[in-house]
Amino acid sequence: MNKFIPISEPSITQKEIDYVTDAVKSTWVSSLGHYINRFEDDFADYCGVRYAMTTSNGTTALHLVLVAMGIGEGDEVIVPDLTFIATANAVAYTGAKVVTVDIEESTLCIDPDAIEAAITEKTKAIIPVHLYGHPANMIKILEIAQKHGLKVIEDAAEAHGAEIEGQRVGSFGHATIFSFYGNKVITSGEGGMITTDDEALYERMKYLRDHAMTKEKRYWHTEIGFNYRMTNLQAALGVAQLERIDEILEKKNTIYSIYERELAGVQGIRLNPSASWAKNVYWMVCLEIDGFTEELRDQFMMKLKELKIDSRPYFYPVSFMPMYEENSVGPVTEKVYKRGINIPSYYDLAEDDIIEIAQIIKTLLKAQ
């Protein structure tokens, strides 16, 4: 490549600049302001739910939901073995035990059968993660949860706009969290959102988000709350991005289609999964290469870097981490994590660059 191609980069247009400038000029720079209200209202509409609540990031969003649901010491929460560590850490913050279960090869998301096998009398909740933009099988997961009386928290940090049978993620679980970190589908710099239809849960989360200050008496607190609020400046960026989400998702889809076309017929590789019931938003383009060990994968990524193409490995299994190693790794997770990398797929990536990246990948694979 004649320039360095990063793995991701947010798309910032005049709209984002105008809204953030407006927020700064308004002097409403902290966590009150009309962009906060607009972001929450527009996001609730987008997901088709009654309530949406901004948070400082996706990790605090997860923690807040768990605490508001009363999950803590002595409880168990089921998470997929293949996810970003924040999913597990938020559970650990509450004192509950992190129970990891295997993923499905067909979605890269949590395996409903593995969930069922891991349920004990201590299990309180399941956190399916819509990994790399592909939704987890919520229909089956909700059936299991209902049978066992468990809460379901969707982790949609990587999947804004993804759908199951035409219904958007964010509207399936008792609550859903989203992240707006700079590399996400849409960004607010740092930031998170919780969506829910449960009014009592929403009110409790709002209270806990703001130091658990009682409504009746200012500066009176009867329990330990948090400051997990988003700023109006971040919300201004978020509102602009949400107004552009259709265009951003369309571009992600196009980028994925170009890679698919250019890499068609190459033996021993696989791009993102796509279940028949799912709309994948291709947050990150996935490239899995058969026969990869961690060493071969790292060498491959190094060669890409030398040719000015950024990439990143799949997440390591949560069960590999010293904090969670009492869990055993799932066989599918163990097989999949080392064979996968993510390759560049950001909004401003040009078609010619994608064609060149695909060409380089083919050449490197031939030389293996």
Ligand SMILES: Cc1ncc(COP(=O)(O)O)c(C=O)c1O
């Ligand atoms: C699956 C998943 N869950 C949770 C998070 C946490 O979000 P944040 O970085 O906004 O705290 C992320 C992303 O970073 C993520 O990818």
